[in-house]
Amino acid sequence: xxxxxxxxxxxxxxxxxxxxxxxxxxxxxxxxxxxxxxxxxxxxxxxxxxxxxxxxxxxxxxxxxxxxxxxxxxxxxxxxxxxxxxxxxxxxxxxxxxxxxxxxxxxxxxxxxxxxxxxxxxxxxxxxxxxxxxxxxxxxxxxxxxxxxxxxxxxxxx
Numbered sequence: 001x002x003x004x005x006x007x008x009x010x011x012x013x014x015x016x017x018x019x020x021x022x023x024x025x026x027x028x029x030x031x032x033x034x035x036x037x038x039x040x041x042x043x044x045x046x047x048x049x050x051x052x053x054x055x056x057x058x059x060x061x062x063x064x065x066x067x068x069x070x071x072x073x074x075x076x077x078x079x080x081x082x083x084x085x086x087x088x089x090x091x092x093x094x095x096x097x098x099x100x101x102x103x104x105x106x107x108x109x110x111x112x113x114x115x116x117x118x119x120x121x122x123x124x125x126x127x128x129x130x131x132x133x134x135x136x137x138x139x140x141x142x143x144x145x146x147x148x149x150x151x152x153x154x155x156x157x158x
Contacts, residue, residue, distance in 0.1 A: 034132075035133055047121075049118060056112075062107070068099065083105075083108075085106070
């Protein structure tokens with residue numbers, strides 16, 4: 001099939017080339033300062049009176065003469081608040097025997113006193129100031145216990 005050159009160029013002229021274009025979108029964010037927060041902390045000093053119990057233990061020492069003959073040295077013992085420590089001495093007689101010379105009674109007494117003392121306690125308070133983008137105070141309120149944090153943020157598409 002032989003085509004006429006004039007006919008071929010006519011067919012080529014009828015062909016339309018349509019370019020295909022695809023656009024792409026890129027998104028992003030950038031930080032823009034819209035404000036800030038300033039926190040000032042103040043310390044208050046206050047004096048409180050503290051009551052605390054004090055316990056004192058005193059030991060009274062009594063020497064109690066016994067002068068009794070014993071077969072063996074008695075052991076130290078406790079009788080209520082009293083600790084009894086035996087003191088023995090060997091005496092030479094025709095035979096040797098133990099003579100309980102004395103007992104030392106240690107009596108413990110406990111007393112309670114009240115101590116009153118002035119102590120200084122510190123407490124901090126915080127004042128939160130919100131600032132605009134140029135650093136001017138736009139809101140100021142004292143920090144209250146149990147109140148959550150406040151955040152301010154803004155995103156701007158590029």
